[in-house]
Protein backbone atom coordinates (compact mmCIF):
# COMPACT_ATOMS: atom_id res chain seq x y z
CA UNK A 98 0.00 0.00 0.00
CA UNK A 99 1.46 3.40 -0.89
CA UNK A 100 1.34 6.50 1.31
CA UNK A 101 -1.75 7.91 -0.41
CA UNK A 102 -3.68 4.70 0.09
CA UNK A 103 -2.66 4.47 3.74
CA UNK A 104 -3.64 8.09 4.27
CA UNK A 105 -7.01 7.58 2.59
CA UNK A 106 -7.79 4.63 4.87
CA UNK A 107 -6.70 6.53 7.97
CA UNK A 108 -8.74 9.61 7.16
CA UNK A 109 -12.03 8.14 5.98
CA UNK A 110 -14.96 8.44 8.37
CA UNK A 111 -13.19 10.86 10.71
CA UNK A 112 -14.45 14.19 11.98
CA UNK A 113 -11.01 15.75 12.27
CA UNK A 114 -7.33 14.99 11.80
CA UNK A 115 -4.80 17.29 13.47
CA UNK A 116 -3.06 17.54 11.11
CA UNK A 117 -3.36 15.74 7.79
CA UNK A 118 0.07 17.05 6.73
CA UNK A 119 1.66 15.62 9.86
CA UNK A 120 -0.08 12.29 9.30
CA UNK A 121 1.25 12.14 5.76
CA UNK A 122 4.74 12.76 7.10
CA UNK A 123 4.32 9.98 9.67
CA UNK A 124 3.34 7.53 6.91
CA UNK A 125 6.18 8.74 4.69
CA UNK A 126 8.76 8.25 7.41
CA UNK A 127 7.48 5.10 9.10
CA UNK A 128 6.35 1.71 7.85
CA UNK A 129 4.85 0.93 11.25
CA UNK A 130 3.99 4.09 13.19
CA UNK A 131 2.66 3.65 16.72
CA UNK A 132 -1.03 4.45 17.27
CA UNK A 133 -3.44 4.05 20.17
CA UNK A 134 -6.93 4.47 21.46
CA UNK A 135 -7.95 4.21 25.10
CA UNK A 136 -11.36 3.23 26.42
CA UNK A 137 -12.87 2.82 29.84
CA UNK A 138 -13.85 -0.84 30.13
CA UNK A 139 -16.86 -0.02 32.15
CA UNK A 140 -19.79 -2.04 30.93
CA UNK A 141 -21.55 -3.12 27.81
CA UNK A 142 -20.57 -2.12 24.29
CA UNK A 143 -22.90 0.13 22.29
CA UNK A 144 -22.98 0.82 18.57
CA UNK A 145 -21.28 4.21 18.99
CA UNK A 146 -18.11 2.30 19.85
CA UNK A 147 -18.23 0.55 16.49
CA UNK A 148 -17.21 3.85 14.89
CA UNK A 149 -13.78 3.76 16.55
CA UNK A 150 -13.53 -0.01 16.30
CA UNK A 151 -13.86 0.25 12.51
CA UNK A 152 -11.26 3.00 12.53
CA UNK A 153 -8.86 0.77 14.45
CA UNK A 154 -9.42 -1.84 11.73
CA UNK A 155 -8.58 0.77 9.04
CA UNK A 156 -5.42 1.90 10.82
CA UNK A 157 -4.17 -1.64 11.35
CA UNK A 158 -4.71 -2.22 7.64
CA UNK A 159 -2.76 0.99 6.93
CA UNK A 160 0.21 -0.53 8.77
CA UNK A 161 -0.17 1.16 12.14
CA UNK A 162 1.25 -0.73 15.12
CA UNK A 163 -1.87 -0.31 17.21
CA UNK A 164 -2.20 -0.25 20.99
CA UNK A 165 -5.55 -0.52 22.72
CA UNK A 166 -5.34 0.89 26.21
CA UNK A 167 -7.75 -0.63 28.69
CA UNK A 168 -8.17 2.38 30.92
CA UNK A 169 -8.93 0.48 34.10
CA UNK A 170 -7.67 3.06 36.58
CA UNK A 171 -9.41 5.77 34.60
CA UNK A 172 -12.71 3.88 34.84
CA UNK A 173 -12.12 3.54 38.57
CA UNK A 174 -11.54 7.28 38.93
CA UNK A 175 -14.67 7.91 36.88
CA UNK A 176 -16.74 5.82 39.36
CA UNK A 177 -17.64 3.21 36.77
CA UNK A 178 -19.00 -0.21 37.77
CA UNK A 179 -19.17 0.89 41.38
CA UNK A 180 -15.39 1.38 41.39
CA UNK A 181 -14.78 -2.40 41.30
CA UNK A 182 -11.49 -3.04 39.51
CA UNK A 183 -12.42 -6.70 39.28
CA UNK A 184 -15.58 -5.94 37.31
CA UNK A 185 -13.72 -3.32 35.25
CA UNK A 186 -11.19 -5.99 34.21
CA UNK A 187 -14.04 -8.28 33.22
CA UNK A 188 -15.54 -5.51 31.09
CA UNK A 189 -12.14 -5.24 29.37
CA UNK A 190 -12.26 -8.96 28.56
CA UNK A 191 -15.76 -8.61 27.16
CA UNK A 192 -14.71 -5.67 24.95
CA UNK A 193 -11.85 -7.75 23.50
CA UNK A 194 -14.38 -10.37 22.42
CA UNK A 195 -16.53 -7.76 20.67
CA UNK A 196 -13.45 -6.33 18.94
CA UNK A 197 -12.51 -9.79 17.79
CA UNK A 198 -16.02 -10.33 16.38
CA UNK A 199 -15.90 -7.16 14.32
CA UNK A 200 -12.54 -7.92 12.75
CA UNK A 201 -9.94 -6.68 15.24
CA UNK A 202 -8.53 -9.95 16.61
CA UNK A 203 -6.00 -9.99 19.43
CA UNK A 204 -3.14 -10.94 17.12
CA UNK A 205 -3.51 -7.71 15.11
CA UNK A 206 -3.41 -5.20 17.99
CA UNK A 207 -1.62 -4.99 21.30
CA UNK A 208 -3.56 -4.61 24.50
CA UNK A 209 -2.08 -2.69 27.40
CA UNK A 210 -3.78 -1.90 30.65
CA UNK A 211 -3.54 1.19 32.74
CA UNK A 212 -2.43 -0.76 35.79
CA UNK A 213 0.64 -1.94 33.89
CA UNK A 214 1.54 1.64 32.97
CA UNK A 215 0.90 2.99 36.44
CA UNK A 216 3.18 0.39 38.01
CA UNK A 217 6.22 2.05 36.42
CA UNK A 218 7.77 4.96 38.31
CA UNK A 219 8.73 6.59 35.00
CA UNK A 220 5.03 6.97 34.27
CA UNK A 221 4.58 9.16 37.33
CA UNK A 222 7.72 11.11 36.53
CA UNK A 223 6.29 11.91 33.12
CA UNK A 224 2.93 12.83 34.65
CA UNK A 225 4.55 15.33 37.02
CA UNK A 226 6.59 16.90 34.24
CA UNK A 227 3.39 17.28 32.20
CA UNK A 228 1.51 18.68 35.21
CA UNK A 229 4.16 21.40 35.59
CA UNK A 230 3.17 22.75 32.18
CA UNK A 231 -0.55 23.18 32.71
CA UNK A 232 -2.89 25.31 34.80
CA UNK A 233 -5.67 23.97 37.01
CA UNK A 234 -8.23 25.80 34.86
CA UNK A 235 -7.04 24.00 31.73
CA UNK A 236 -7.22 20.60 33.46
CA UNK A 237 -10.76 21.37 34.58
CA UNK A 238 -11.82 22.34 31.08
CA UNK A 239 -10.57 18.96 29.89
CA UNK A 240 -12.97 17.04 32.14
CA UNK A 241 -15.35 16.62 29.19
CA UNK A 242 -13.02 13.78 28.09
CA UNK A 243 -14.40 11.74 30.96
CA UNK A 244 -17.98 12.74 30.24
CA UNK A 245 -18.02 15.14 33.18
CA UNK A 246 -18.86 18.79 33.51
CA UNK A 247 -16.27 21.11 34.98
CA UNK A 248 -18.02 21.35 38.37
CA UNK A 249 -18.22 17.54 38.69
CA UNK A 250 -14.43 17.40 38.78
CA UNK A 251 -14.49 18.73 42.28
CA UNK A 252 -16.34 15.82 43.88
CA UNK A 253 -13.05 14.09 44.63
CA UNK A 254 -9.47 14.98 43.78
CA UNK A 255 -8.68 11.91 41.64
CA UNK A 256 -10.84 13.33 38.85
CA UNK A 257 -8.38 16.18 38.38
CA UNK A 258 -5.56 13.67 37.86
CA UNK A 259 -7.42 11.84 35.06
CA UNK A 260 -6.75 14.29 32.18
CA UNK A 261 -3.04 14.30 33.01
CA UNK A 262 -3.02 10.50 33.08
CA UNK A 263 -4.51 10.46 29.61
CA UNK A 264 -1.79 12.85 28.40
CA UNK A 265 0.86 10.73 30.13
CA UNK A 266 -0.49 7.52 28.54
CA UNK A 267 0.31 9.04 25.15
CA UNK A 268 3.84 10.09 26.08
CA UNK A 269 4.59 6.86 27.90
CA UNK A 270 3.51 4.72 24.93
CA UNK A 271 5.66 6.93 22.66
CA UNK A 272 2.88 7.35 20.13
CA UNK A 273 2.82 8.89 16.68
CA UNK A 274 -0.98 8.82 16.44
CA UNK A 275 -3.68 9.23 19.11
CA UNK A 276 -7.20 8.19 18.18
CA UNK A 277 -10.49 8.88 19.95
CA UNK A 278 -14.01 10.13 19.43
CA UNK A 279 -14.52 13.89 19.04
CA UNK A 280 -15.31 14.14 22.75
CA UNK A 281 -11.64 13.25 23.45
CA UNK A 282 -10.36 16.32 21.62
CA UNK A 283 -9.25 18.30 24.68
CA UNK A 284 -6.95 15.49 25.85
CA UNK A 285 -5.19 15.41 22.51
CA UNK A 286 -4.85 19.17 22.13
CA UNK A 287 -3.47 19.36 25.66
CA UNK A 288 -0.98 16.60 24.83
CA UNK A 289 0.17 18.41 21.70
CA UNK A 290 0.70 21.66 23.63
CA UNK A 291 2.59 19.97 26.45
CA UNK A 292 4.68 17.98 23.95
CA UNK A 293 5.91 21.24 22.44
CA UNK A 294 6.78 22.67 25.83
CA UNK A 295 8.65 19.56 26.95
CA UNK A 296 10.24 18.78 23.58
CA UNK A 297 8.46 15.40 23.41
CA UNK A 298 6.96 13.68 20.36
CA UNK A 299 3.80 15.53 19.29
CA UNK A 300 1.18 12.98 18.26
CA UNK A 301 -1.17 13.39 15.32
CA UNK A 302 -4.76 13.34 16.60
CA UNK A 303 -7.45 11.45 14.70
CA UNK A 304 -11.00 12.07 15.88
CA UNK A 305 -13.92 9.88 14.93
CA UNK A 306 -17.51 11.11 14.72
CA UNK A 307 -19.94 10.70 17.58
CA UNK A 308 -23.32 9.04 17.31
CA UNK A 309 -25.94 11.05 19.16
CA UNK A 310 -28.03 9.34 21.86
CA UNK A 311 -31.37 7.91 20.77
CA UNK A 312 -33.18 10.67 22.61
CA UNK A 313 -31.52 13.36 20.54
CA UNK A 314 -29.52 16.37 21.63
CA UNK A 315 -31.90 17.59 24.33
CA UNK A 316 -30.89 21.23 23.88
CA UNK A 317 -28.95 21.63 27.11
CA UNK A 318 -25.83 23.17 25.55
CA UNK A 319 -25.49 26.92 25.75
CA UNK A 320 -24.45 29.02 22.77
CA UNK A 321 -20.72 29.02 22.13
CA UNK A 322 -20.17 25.39 23.16
CA UNK A 323 -17.27 23.73 21.33
CA UNK A 324 -17.80 20.68 19.08
CA UNK A 325 -16.26 18.28 21.54
CA UNK A 326 -18.41 19.66 24.36
CA UNK A 327 -21.57 19.16 22.28
CA UNK A 328 -20.42 15.63 21.42
CA UNK A 329 -19.73 14.79 25.07
CA UNK A 330 -23.13 16.04 26.14
CA UNK A 331 -25.27 14.54 23.37
CA UNK A 332 -23.52 11.23 22.72
CA UNK A 333 -24.98 7.77 22.95
CA UNK A 334 -23.45 6.54 26.16
CA UNK A 335 -23.38 3.34 28.15
CA UNK A 336 -23.85 5.30 31.36
CA UNK A 337 -27.24 6.34 30.00
CA UNK A 338 -28.53 2.98 28.72
CA UNK A 339 -31.78 4.49 27.47
CA UNK A 340 -29.75 6.48 24.89
CA UNK A 341 -27.89 3.46 23.53
CA UNK A 342 -28.23 0.41 21.31
CA UNK A 343 -25.98 -2.33 22.66
CA UNK A 344 -24.27 -4.70 20.26
CA UNK A 345 -25.60 -7.81 22.06
CA UNK A 346 -29.27 -6.76 21.99
CA UNK A 347 -31.89 -8.93 20.30
CA UNK A 348 -33.05 -7.82 16.86
CA UNK A 349 -36.54 -6.97 18.18
CA UNK A 350 -35.12 -4.78 20.93
CA UNK A 351 -32.90 -2.95 18.43
CA UNK A 352 -35.86 -2.32 16.18
CA UNK A 353 -38.05 -1.12 19.06
CA UNK A 354 -35.35 1.32 20.18
CA UNK A 355 -34.86 2.73 16.69
CA UNK A 356 -38.60 3.10 16.14
CA UNK A 357 -38.75 5.29 19.27
CA UNK A 358 -35.60 7.29 18.48
CA UNK A 359 -35.35 11.03 17.88
CA UNK A 360 -35.58 11.51 14.12
CA UNK A 361 -37.37 14.73 13.18
CA UNK A 362 -38.51 14.99 9.55
CA UNK A 363 -36.01 16.71 7.21
CA UNK A 364 -33.51 17.40 10.03
CA UNK A 365 -30.03 15.92 9.75
CA UNK A 366 -28.28 17.63 12.66
CA UNK A 367 -27.71 15.35 15.67
CA UNK A 368 -30.16 12.86 14.19
CA UNK A 369 -29.00 9.44 15.51
CA UNK A 370 -30.86 7.42 12.87
CA UNK A 371 -29.17 9.26 10.01
CA UNK A 372 -25.83 9.11 11.86
CA UNK A 373 -26.10 5.31 12.14
CA UNK A 374 -26.44 5.29 8.35
CA UNK A 375 -23.66 7.76 7.76
CA UNK A 376 -21.01 6.55 10.19
CA UNK A 377 -21.75 2.82 10.35
CA UNK A 378 -23.91 1.34 7.61
CA UNK A 379 -22.66 3.26 4.58
CA UNK A 380 -19.10 2.68 5.76
CA UNK A 381 -19.48 -1.01 4.89
CA UNK A 382 -18.25 -1.75 1.41
CA UNK A 383 -21.05 -2.14 -1.15
CA UNK A 384 -23.79 -1.25 1.36
CA UNK A 385 -27.15 -0.04 0.02
CA UNK A 386 -30.15 0.93 2.11
CA UNK A 387 -33.37 -0.67 0.96
CA UNK A 388 -36.43 1.31 2.00
CA UNK A 389 -39.54 -0.77 1.53
CA UNK A 390 -42.75 1.19 1.08
CA UNK A 391 -46.17 0.45 -0.37
CA UNK A 392 -46.71 1.80 -3.90
CA UNK A 393 -49.00 4.55 -2.63
CA UNK A 394 -46.11 6.01 -0.60
CA UNK A 395 -43.68 5.91 -3.50
CA UNK A 396 -42.74 2.22 -3.59
CA UNK A 397 -39.51 0.55 -2.51
CA UNK A 398 -36.29 2.47 -3.12
CA UNK A 399 -32.67 1.43 -2.89
CA UNK A 400 -30.31 4.16 -1.79
CA UNK A 401 -26.74 3.68 -3.03
CA UNK A 402 -24.82 6.27 -1.00
CA UNK A 403 -25.19 8.44 2.08
CA UNK A 404 -25.30 11.88 0.39
CA UNK A 405 -28.31 10.69 -1.64
CA UNK A 406 -30.06 9.44 1.51
CA UNK A 407 -29.47 12.77 3.22
CA UNK A 408 -30.74 14.74 0.23
CA UNK A 409 -33.92 12.68 -0.07
CA UNK A 410 -34.52 13.00 3.66
CA UNK A 411 -34.02 16.77 3.71
CA UNK A 412 -36.37 17.13 0.75
CA UNK A 413 -39.03 15.26 2.73
CA UNK A 414 -39.09 12.40 0.22
CA UNK A 415 -38.35 9.80 2.91
CA UNK A 416 -40.60 9.60 5.94
CA UNK A 417 -38.88 9.10 9.34
CA UNK A 418 -40.82 5.88 9.97
CA UNK A 419 -39.66 4.33 6.70
CA UNK A 420 -36.09 5.43 7.40
CA UNK A 421 -36.26 3.90 10.87
CA UNK A 422 -37.59 0.55 9.65
CA UNK A 423 -34.93 0.25 6.94
CA UNK A 424 -32.18 1.34 9.34
CA UNK A 425 -33.22 -1.16 12.01
CA UNK A 426 -33.18 -3.99 9.52
CA UNK A 427 -29.74 -3.04 8.13
CA UNK A 428 -28.24 -2.48 11.57
CA UNK A 429 -29.54 -5.84 12.70
CA UNK A 430 -27.73 -7.48 9.80
CA UNK A 431 -24.52 -5.70 10.77
CA UNK A 432 -24.88 -6.83 14.39
CA UNK A 433 -25.69 -10.45 13.55
CA UNK A 434 -22.06 -11.50 13.58
CA UNK A 435 -21.37 -10.01 17.00
CA UNK A 436 -24.55 -11.50 18.47
CA UNK A 437 -23.67 -14.94 17.09
CA UNK A 438 -20.16 -14.69 18.46
CA UNK A 439 -21.38 -13.71 21.92
CA UNK A 440 -24.04 -16.40 22.10
CA UNK A 441 -21.66 -19.13 20.95
CA UNK A 442 -18.87 -18.24 23.40
CA UNK A 443 -19.55 -19.35 27.00
CA UNK A 444 -17.01 -16.87 28.42
CA UNK A 445 -18.67 -14.00 26.51
CA UNK A 446 -22.12 -15.10 27.66
CA UNK A 447 -21.19 -15.22 31.31
CA UNK A 448 -19.35 -11.88 31.16
CA UNK A 449 -22.36 -10.34 29.46
CA UNK A 450 -24.76 -11.63 32.10
CA UNK A 451 -22.55 -10.32 34.88
CA UNK A 452 -22.15 -6.91 33.25
CA UNK A 453 -25.86 -6.64 32.56
CA UNK A 454 -26.65 -6.87 36.25
CA UNK A 455 -23.79 -4.61 37.33
CA UNK A 456 -24.48 -1.00 38.13
CA UNK A 457 -23.10 0.70 35.03
CA UNK A 458 -24.44 4.15 35.73
CA UNK A 459 -22.33 6.49 37.77
Ligand SMILES: Nc1ncnc2c1ncn2[C@@H]1O[C@H](COP(=O)(O)OP(=O)(O)OP(=O)(O)O)[C@@H](O)[C@H]1O
Pocket residue numbers: 135136137139143144145146148149177243244276277278279280281306307308309310332333334335336337
Ligand atom coordinates in the same frame (compact mmCIF):
# COMPACT_ATOMS: atom_id res chain seq x y z
N1 LIG B 1 -21.88 7.67 20.98
C1 LIG B 1 -20.66 7.51 20.55
N2 LIG B 1 -20.37 7.58 19.23
C2 LIG B 1 -19.11 7.42 18.79
N3 LIG B 1 -18.05 7.20 19.60
C3 LIG B 1 -18.29 7.13 20.93
C4 LIG B 1 -19.60 7.27 21.47
N4 LIG B 1 -19.52 7.15 22.81
C5 LIG B 1 -18.23 6.95 23.10
N5 LIG B 1 -17.48 6.94 21.98
C6 LIG B 1 -16.03 6.80 21.90
O1 LIG B 1 -15.69 5.60 22.53
C7 LIG B 1 -14.47 5.72 23.25
C8 LIG B 1 -14.75 5.29 24.67
O2 LIG B 1 -15.64 6.25 25.26
P1 LIG B 1 -16.39 6.13 26.66
O3 LIG B 1 -15.71 5.12 27.51
O4 LIG B 1 -16.54 7.51 27.20
O5 LIG B 1 -17.81 5.59 26.19
P2 LIG B 1 -19.25 5.81 26.75
O6 LIG B 1 -20.07 4.68 26.30
O7 LIG B 1 -19.79 7.13 26.41
O8 LIG B 1 -19.01 5.69 28.27
P3 LIG B 1 -19.63 6.44 29.47
O9 LIG B 1 -21.09 6.43 29.29
O10 LIG B 1 -19.22 5.53 30.54
O11 LIG B 1 -19.00 7.78 29.50
C9 LIG B 1 -14.06 7.20 23.11
O12 LIG B 1 -13.07 7.33 22.10
C10 LIG B 1 -15.35 7.89 22.71
O13 LIG B 1 -15.13 9.02 21.93
Ligand SMILES: N[C@@H](Cc1ccc(O)cc1)C(=O)O
Pocket residue numbers: 134135136137166168171242243244262263264266267281
Ligand atom coordinates in the same frame (compact mmCIF):
# COMPACT_ATOMS: atom_id res chain seq x y z
N1 LIG C 1 -11.29 9.34 28.36
C1 LIG C 1 -11.60 8.17 27.57
C2 LIG C 1 -10.91 6.94 28.02
C3 LIG C 1 -9.42 7.01 27.91
C4 LIG C 1 -8.62 6.87 29.03
C5 LIG C 1 -7.23 6.94 28.94
C6 LIG C 1 -6.65 7.17 27.71
O1 LIG C 1 -5.27 7.26 27.61
C7 LIG C 1 -7.44 7.33 26.57
C8 LIG C 1 -8.81 7.25 26.69
C9 LIG C 1 -13.11 7.94 27.59
O2 LIG C 1 -13.82 8.36 28.45
O3 LIG C 1 -13.56 7.25 26.77
